[in-house]
Amino acid sequence: MADQVTLLDFWPSMFGMRCRVALAEKGVEYEYKDEDLWNKSELLLRMNPVHKKIPILVHNGKPVCESLVIVEYIDETWSHKAPLLPSDPYGRARARFWADFIDKKFYNLGQKVAMTKGEEQEAAKKEFIQSLKLLESELGDEPFFGGKKFGFLDISFIGFYCRFYTYEMCGNFSIEAVCPKLVAWGKRCMEKESVSKSLPDPQKLYGFVLEVKKAMGIE
Amino acid sequence: MGEELKLLGVWGSSFSWRVEIALKLKGVEYEYSEEDIFHNKGASLLKYNPVHKKVPVLVHNGKPIAESQVILEYIDETWKDNPILPRDPYERAMARFWAKFFDEKCMSTLWKSCMRSGPEREKAYEEACDLLSTLEGELKGKKFFGGDTVGFVDIVASFVGHWVGTIQEAVGDNVLNKDKFPVLCKWAEEFRNCPIIKESLPPRDMIVAFFKAQREMITAFYKNKA
Numbered sequence: 001m002a003d004q005v006t007l008l009d010f011w012p013s014m015f016g017m018r019c020r021v022a023l024a025e026k027g028v029e030y031e032y033k034d035e036d037l038w039n040k041s042e043l044l045l046r047m048n049p050v051h052k053k054i055p056i057l058v059h060n061g062k063p064v065c066e067s068l069v070i071v072e073y074i075d076e077t078w079s080h081k082a083p084l085l086p087s088d089p090y091g092r093a094r095a096r097f098w099a100d101f102i103d104k105k106f107y108n109l110g111q112k113v114a115m116t117k118g119e120e121q122e123a124a125k126k127e128f129i130q131s132l133k134l135l136e137s138e139l140g141d142e143p144f145f146g147g148k149k150f151g152f153l154d155i156s157f158i159g160f161y162c163r164f165y166t167y168e169m170c171g172n173f174s175i176e177a178v179c180p181k182l183v184a185w186g187k188r189c190m191e192k193e194s195v196s197k198s199l200p201d202p203q204k205l206y207g208f209v210l211e212v213k214k215a216m217g218i219e
Numbered sequence: 220m221g222e223e224l225k226l227l228g229v230w231g232s233s234f235s236w237r238v239e240i241a242l243k244l245k246g247v248e249y250e251y252s253e254e255d256i257f258h259n260k261g262a263s264l265l266k267y268n269p270v271h272k273k274v275p276v277l278v279h280n281g282k283p284i285a286e287s288q289v290i291l292e293y294i295d296e297t298w299k300d301n302p303i304l305p306r307d308p309y310e311r312a313m314a315r316f317w318a319k320f321f322d323e324k325c326m327s328t329l330w331k332s333c334m335r336s337g338p339e340r341e342k343a344y345e346e347a348c349d350l351l352s353t354l355e356g357e358l359k360g361k362k363f364f365g366g367d368t369v370g371f372v373d374i375v376a377s378f379v380g381h382w383v384g385t386i387q388e389a390v391g392d393n394v395l396n397k398d399k400f401p402v403l404c405k406w407a408e409e410f411r412n413c414p415i416i417k418e419s420l421p422p423r424d425m426i427v428a429f430f431k432a433q434r435e436m437i438t439a440f441y442k443n444k445a
Contacts, residue, residue, distance in 0.1 A: 050320060050353060051320075059309075062309060064309070064312045064316070065316055066315070066316055066319055069312050069315045069316050069319065070312070072311075072312070072315065073308055073309070073311070073312040076308035076311065077308045089293050089296040089297045090279075090282055090284070090293070092292070092293070092296065093284045093289050093290070093292070093293040094284075096286075096288075096289045096292065097284070097285060097286050097289050100286055100288075100289065101270060134270065
């Protein structure tokens with residue numbers, strides 16, 4: 001019986017990107033549905049009644065929500081190829097810990113860097129850079145967060161790498177200047193087809209954010 | 220084999236307790252270290268959790284693991300008896316989803332509903348009722364979130380299972396009540412009466428003391444900010 005896999009997503013979402021990359025890594029064929037978040041579909045609301053958010057993976061009619069939960073589900077369901085989490089429990093715990101750190105810090109700080117001005121923006125930039133440096137130290141001298149191989153933690157952060165251009169333009173700073181290893185990591189990830197085919201162009205993303213700011217009356 | 224297992228925790232903290240009960244349910248022996256998180260964080264805590272400087276931290280053969288849900292998964296993967304998470308990938312995804320929902324939504328709202336006052340508290344109370352209603356919906360027909368036995372979500376939701384009842388008595392709150400949430404209250408009672416869990420739950424006065432210390436710390440924090 002053929003698997004039916006659908007991803008309800010929104011092209012600029014860094015959380016949606018995680019799922020796209022994970023599915024691509026596993027070579028899973030799926031239907032991609034781009035949602036209008038200002039006019040949510042009946043399908044979205046039915047598949048995620050608790051949060052009413054994307055991404056949602058629908059596998060043979062059953063929904064899985066929350067991007068990191070989806071990535072682990074993908075890893076466990078299509079386990080024959082490209083393992084995303086390491087096999088040892090300690091390695092898995094480290095990956096989950098840092099993925100949780102990414103979720104706790106980068107979305108909100110990134111929003112503030114992109115959407116605010118003045119003192120609020122400066123404070124957010126400072127903490128954003130501190131958090132980036134902490135994450136960069138976890139990378140060490142390895143090519144990927146997973147070590148020699150691309151994996152769960154790389155997937156968890158790659159969507160934010162796609163936003164670096166937006167953060168730099170809005171915040172008027174250079175991420176490469178403060179975290180060169182992290183930027184090199186991002187470029188390395190982009191060389192993988194599973195990543196480059198799943199992520200939007202960073203400039204297009206920046207354009208989108210500018211439109212949102214304009215619509216919200218933010219300069 | 221010489222395994223070294225140490226838990227850095229705080230008696231009265233529900234996050235800390237999650238890890239303890241998981242180890243106890245699996246029959247795993249460990250050394251417990253009570254940490255001072257309110258006044259003077261110890262060198263061990265700062266060394267083993269430099270990122271967040273919080274408990275609980277599990278140190279296994281010198282390697283630290285932090286964040287209670289991450290620790291629970293580590294425990295489940297390392298000691299395979301009496302599994303906490305289901306085997307089936309879809310069921311595991313559901314368990315992780317609800318555990319996340321609980322920590323990201325329920326915990327903070329429930330605290331606010333007990334800690335704050337005035338309109339902020341009223342708003343938190345309303346939100347808490349909505350969230351508890353959603354949580355209760357997930358339980359219908361099952362004895363525990365994990366099915367017939369206590370599982371990942373039950374352990375994570377222990378704050379509602381035991382802590383909320385005690386704290387709301389202490390502050391004169393009534394967010395978790397039998398009339399509004401009969402199914403959830405029944406679950407809480409079953410949870411508290413489980414063997415091993417029953418003997419291990421912290422007593423009422425310890426929880427109240429912890430809660431008061433948390434509240435003082437938060438009040439002082441906001442005072443210093445103003």
